């Protein structure tokens with residue numbers, strides 16, 4: 186029997202393997218990963234400093250243990266270079282592996298800014314444990330960190346770094362942080378809380394050059410100001426990694442196009458997680474990929490199933506100002522109705538009486554469960 190082959194051992198690949206094994210303990214499973222296959226929770230990368238965790242301590246099980254737990258063969262530090270959907274094979278450097286069903290769980294790639302200057306290539310991004318290990322090593326003995334991008338991941342890293350004693354500057358074009366997720370009043374609450382722990386904001390502008398300056402960097406901003414830093418981190422967003430899929434002729438848009446059964450445009454190929462556009466939506470968070478994994482496990486086991494998301498709030502890991510947000514669906518009608526109190530902001534996106542989304546900061550995060558219940562009806 187040809188194996189089911191899963192490319193990727195991030196949260197999507199491993200959650201799928203675990204869910205599939207609950208339904209089918211015998212079908213051969215092969216997992217192929219470009220990294221070392223250690224299981225870690227990626228969200229912990231942006232709050233590991235405050236938890237005092239070194240990179241290696243974030244790994245809760247190595248590839249060998251994951252292979253035993255999931256009755257799978259795991260090929261680590263192995264990159265899939267091509268997929269032949271007619272022959273039902275994938276090719277790595279030295280091997281061609283046949284599949285009965287193929288699953289792409291290859292994640293997303295950081296978007297890189299087209300920066301000028303001799304320091305531009307030194308700008309770091311952190312989207313996996315190897316990146317984080319490099320970032321963590323460079324932080325040792327340094328003080329100043331510039332974070333490019335005041336979105337969710339940029340704000341989380343900034344809070345973590347400031348909490349660990351670094352002097353943090355954040356730069357971005359938006360008028361307030363988390364601009365894509367929050368109405369202005371809630372963004373202002375996040376900005377003020379992070380300012381109170383020493384974070385310097387450079388909003389409404391962008392970085393145009395990064396120059397080396399001794400062992401450090403000088404960032405020149407479009408508004409004429411400059412920021413000096415020992416380490417520069419870019420967190421301007423991710424894009425689904427559709428490269429392999431496109432080479433193999435799979436339909437791709439903002440992600441690999443799949444339907445509610447996680448089926449790609451070619452028979453016997455599926456995708457889930459950060460690389461997938463499921464029913465028209467790319468949702469690069471943990472809760473959606475878990476629902477996708479449960480559904481795909483059932484589909485692979487021959488059962489009827491379709492993705493059906495419950496309300497999925499996202500908690501932003503900024504302890505200086507806790508935030509919970511459930512953004513309204515794109516194009517959804519309605520307006521933000523915002524109540525600002527000294528200890529928090531409660532913003533509800535309503536279409537008449539209908540709640541369509543919410544954003545909560547500080548003490549107002551206590552309203553999360555009640556609002557989720559309203560959305561669920």
Ligand SMILES: Cc1cc2nc3c(=O)[nH]c(=O)nc-3n(C[C@H](O)[C@H](O)[C@H](O)COP(=O)(O)OP(=O)(O)OC[C@H]3O[C@@H](n4cnc5c(N)ncnc54)[C@H](O)[C@@H]3O)c2cc1C
Nearest residue numbers: 193194195196197219227228265291292458459469470471
């Ligand atoms: C810093 C940070 C904080 C986050 N915090 C949160 C949070 O608080 N809450 C939340 O819901 N979400 C959060 N997220 C998002 C969440 O972590 C991701 O949605 C999730 O981890 C994506 O998992 P994945 O398995 O789809 O992708 P990945 O984890 O990127 O895994 C991709 C896998 O594919 C492999 N791969 C890729 N190409 C190939 C190839 N050609 N051949 C072989 N292997 C390949 C890689 O080696 C890797 O194993 C955060 C993300 C980041 C970066």
